[in-house]
Amino acid sequence: MASQQQAAGRAPDTTEAASAPVLEADGLVKRFGDREALRGVSFGAQRGEVVAITGPNGAGKTTLLSILAGIERADAGAVSRSPREVGWVPQDPALYRKLTVAENLALFARLERLDDPHAAVERMLDQTGLRDRGDDQVGELSGGNRQRVNIAIGLLAAPEALLLDEPSAALDPRQRERLWEFILALSAAGTTVVFSTHNVQEAERYAGRLVVLADGERLFWGSSAELESVVADAGDTGDGVPGSRDFEAAFVTFLHQRGH
Amino acid sequence: MRWLLLKDLQILRRSPLLVGLLAAYPILIAVLIGFALSRGPDKPAVAFLNQVDQAGAEISVGGETIDTSTYADRLFESVDPVRVSSRKEAIEKVRDGEVLGAIVIPSDIGQKLQSGIEPGEIEVFFNAEDPVKARYVQDTIRSQVAQANAALTQRFTKIAVGYLDLIVAGGRFDFLGRTFDVLGLERSEEILRRAKQDLPRGSPARDELDRVIRFSQLARDNLDLSDDVLKSVGTPIRVKSQVIEGGSTPLSSFAIAIAVTISLMFVTLLLASGSLALEREENAFLRLVRGLVSRTGLLLEKAGLAALCSVVVCLVMLTGLGLFVGLEWSRFPLWVAALVAGALAFAAMGVAIGALAREVRAASLLAFMISLPIAFLALVPSGAVAPLLFDVIRAVSALFPFKPALDALNAALNDSGGIVVPLLHLAALFVAFGAAARLALRRFA
Secondary structure (H helix, E strand, C coil): CHHHHHHCCECCCCCCCCCCCCEEEEEEEEEECCEEEEEEEEEEECCCEEEEEECCCCCCHHHHHHHHHCCCCCCEEEECCCHHHEEEECCCCCCCCCCEHHHHHHHHHHHCCCCCHHHHHHHHHHHHCCHHHCCCEHHHCCHHHHHHHHHHHHHCCCCCEEEEECCCCCCCHHHHHHHHHHHHHHHHCCCEEEEEECCHHHHHHHCCEEEEEECCEEEEEECHHHHHHHHHHCCCCCCCCCCCCCHHHHHHHHHHHCCC | CHHHHHHHHHHHHCCHHHHHHHHHHHHHHHHHHHHHHHHCCCCCEEEEEECCCCCCCEEEECCEEEECHHHHHHHHCCCEEEECCCHHHHHHHHHHCCCCEEEEECCCHHHHHHHCCCCCCCEEEECCCCHHHHHHHHHHHHHHHHHHHHHHHHHHHHHHHHHHHHHHHCEEEEECCEEEEECHHHHHHHHHHHHHHHCCCCCHHHHHHHHHHHHHHHHHHHHHHHHHHHHHHHCCCCCCCCCCCCCCCCHHHHHHHHHHHHHHHHHHHHHHHHHHHHHHHCCHHHHHHCCCCCHHHHHHHHHHHHHHHHHHHHHHHHHHHHCCCCCCHHHHHHHHHHHHHHHHHHHHHHHHHHHHHCCHHHHHHHHHHHHHHHHHHHCCCCCCCCHHHHHHHHHHHHCCCHHHHHHHHHHHHHCCCCCHHHHHHHHHHHHHHHHHHHHHHHHCC
């Protein structure tokens, strides 16, 4: 597990300077009428770290990400960064299908009021590996490439933290693999990545640490190994199968242990 | 916002079907309306049987000859006559639908007119399968017959007045090839006065003559007045037109104002609502309003885009219509003012629809479904419905931009009434619909 984590998302740095979170949520509360969607959720992500926000459907993953992105306002609590300081990548590509890849990038670079929009477009075409598709209309791209452009737009302003909402939900396994290579490369270059997913295996495989939510409550904050330890310490090694190392089973057991 | 506008124009450029429709629509409307206005209605085909021979077409009244065929010719100016040889053939043509109606002028019409006892009568047949066409032919023929009646009455009256003049003043009168000298009341009175002077004073005949002279004087005076009375009978009703409210807009110019307003409404509403809903369909809305563009800025951009495109489209349309109908180009700045104000009000309504519907198809459908009734309501004339209902219609029309846009454009094109009030009305609607759109945008994502 540890080696897998090394290959994937970076583990948090332990030095004092590096341990200052790039992005921090503190006691976030969100209510929709009588329903409490988030109940005092807190976590912090460090430079270059990959953090997964996971949990069952309706747990509050998208709400938490929306508050971090500045789309929703929290009823209580605080986020350390303003929306303009973090990149946000919605689940469905937010792109104009009639415009080319380069035109989409240029448009958002100008709307971001970047000093040199042209240079930003060139940088993103290189970074996404879509230089040869730069003049193609986005509507003609595959789902995976569209998602790359989607992420590239989130990265145009070179934010220190990038928020991804279910980034691989609509992709096939091959596209998913390529997308994660791209995201991990960003992480390796120092960008903090926070992504929401209901795919537990994806969270285990690519994230250094996980925020597990259920009914708006943070049930767990730590690495996947730590979560497995918690389950094992409780005397149940996962899905009622003693000795099982399957993380998904451990995750389900963890939720069961906490009444979910 | 500038970049968003350029982006939308770029997307429009890459949507050839949409742009093609936007370009073709005003051209089509302009050509259709232009043709309709420049050609006027077609003459209806009407079977015509004249059983009166040329000699019988001339009637003699009081020694004057009137050619009744002149009046038949006037009727032909309004219809396309199809000559038939019998009454039966005329009826068959109507039944078969070859003609919309048939007119049969019987051979005795001249005699009846000449007799002065019985009115002349013509027969008219209609095919009532299509009530609209039947009504059209009926109205055309009735109108022409009424004109012929009026013209004949005037002729008869003129002859009658001539008789009266003859009775009053005396003179020569030709009848059946012979010339008569009519003494007349004036000369009779003179003769009587002279005869009276020749009679001895105290003669009882002088009193008798005085009575006859007074009668003659009285008759002359009153018959003089009868001239005017008879002339009035010849034209019993005269039309004196006076416009109480509204301008004196020609029908063709008003039709242009309606056509342009309808185009302005459709193009603006569809573009504004569709382009806003597209931002959500492309999932770009949240990305944009996350600090890149304000929600109000986004609405203004969409409204501006729709208004810009529709104003261009409508100016093209007016130019096209100008080929068929004379337009006052000196009023061009007012056209632009009316179009811009109307377009902005419609655009605000369009973005409100787009924000409410949230999907391009739903927005387009909603825009279409709202446009037609408001255009219809705005065109209901006063008097067509009960006064209370008309007040309700007027109030409802005032809530939407069609009526004030039509009023503004009509004023700009035709100088019919002031333009300021409709422009202010449109400005108020722009603000109101803009506020509604901004409110609806809260739950847009």
